Amino acid sequence: MTYNYFRAEGNIELLTNNIKKFSHYFKGKSRRYIVGTVTFNMFSALRWKDIMFDWIENDLGFHSSLVLKNPTSSIHLPDDLKLKALADIEWTIAHVGDYSTDRYFVEDYLHHATNCYNFLKNSDYNNPKLTKNVCNFFNMCDRINNNNIFDYFPELSDYWYDGL
Secondary structure, X not given: OOHHHHOOOOOHXXXXXXXXXHHHHHOOOOOOOOEEEEEEOHHHHHOHXXXXXXXXXXXXXXXXXXXXXXOOOHHHOOHHHHHXXXXXXXXXXXXXXXXXOOHHHHHHHHHHHHHHHHHHHOOOOOOXXXXXXXXXXXXXXXXXXXXXXXXXXXXXXXXXXXXX
């Protein structure tokens, strides 16, 4: 989960506990539930299955926003990681109904996951490595937040720009 990496002073445990409190308060009062938005970037693409299961576990409605032009955009994923992400998204599209019986969740999930899948599949970025620009951006984020991207996404180290 990259919440603590990108959200200054972020605390995923506090967020999760607050979601559970709200969900408990509204349970049985109406069909409305809390909607969580996934920012679809390279990080969410690489953890797509986990995200689906987290949303189901926390009884969240599903929504996504595409990151189009940013160093974190999923279009910058190296070829191998892009294929893995596409396979994971495709798997969740085929199996979300096996894990949730909430028809509203499943409908929303299928809509947004399909949009994310199509966006990534149709991106024309073809590169075996991350670009220098992307790696410089993550180095800056690491310095600002006193973190290390590889603590969250160790698989990126195999694709790091060679010139850094």
